[in-house]
Amino acid sequence: MAKSRVIPTKPDDWEELQRIDIERQDRILSDENAKAYFDGLHESNDWTKFLSLVKQQDWYPFHETSNVQNVTIPVLYIVGEEKQHEVFGAVQYKKRVSDIHIAVIPFASHLVHDNQPGIYTNFLEMFLQKNKIT
Structure with missing residues (x-):
């Protein structure tokens, strides 16, 4: 699942970390029981939109966290x-x-x-x- 990492600089293995997150998220999104569980934790289904952000290459705001x-x-x-x-x-x-x-x-x-x-x-x-x- 997407994580709220707060790190100042881009780790050397960032692409690998992102790949692992995407694989985990895809498994969650394909599991109806998992989706129902997370739906119950959130007031809306917007949590699935948040997961899709991680699939974007430069989703993390290193330009902000580094300063x-x-x-x-x-x-x-x-x-x-x-x-x-x-x-x-x-x-x-x-x-x-x-x-x-x-x-x-x-x-x-x-x-x-x-x-x-x-x-x-x-x-x-x-x-x-x-x-x-x-």
């Missing part, structure tokens, strides 16, 4: 350890943004909040308290 030097607020970047390119993306942001906090969550993939909800919530609460964000 993070002007970020002046505290940033929390939470990533699951199983997604190496997202961990790498966090490191790339750390090089460019001075006030960034990175949390690499063990035993988690892209959906960190779903894979490890307790750890995710703890990191988020600490970040909000430390930065007095309410």
Whole structure:
């Protein structure tokens, strides 16, 4: 399924990652049970249109995500350890943004909040308290 990756620069294996995503999405779209499940999670069937975006060659806005030097607020970047390119993306942001906090969550993939909800919530609460964000 399409993922909401937030990475600053295009990984060397981007085309392979995109190919894998497209194959997974095609399997979901051809499985009536899977489609019914995702239809139940969303208010409309627009989620299928989102999947079609990934099939476009330059769908990801690297031109926007690479320009993070002007970020002046505290940033929390939470990533699951199983997604190496997202961990790498966090490191790339750390090089460019001075006030960034990175949390690499063990035993988690892209959906960190779903894979490890307790750890995710703890990191988020600490970040909000430390930065007095309410």
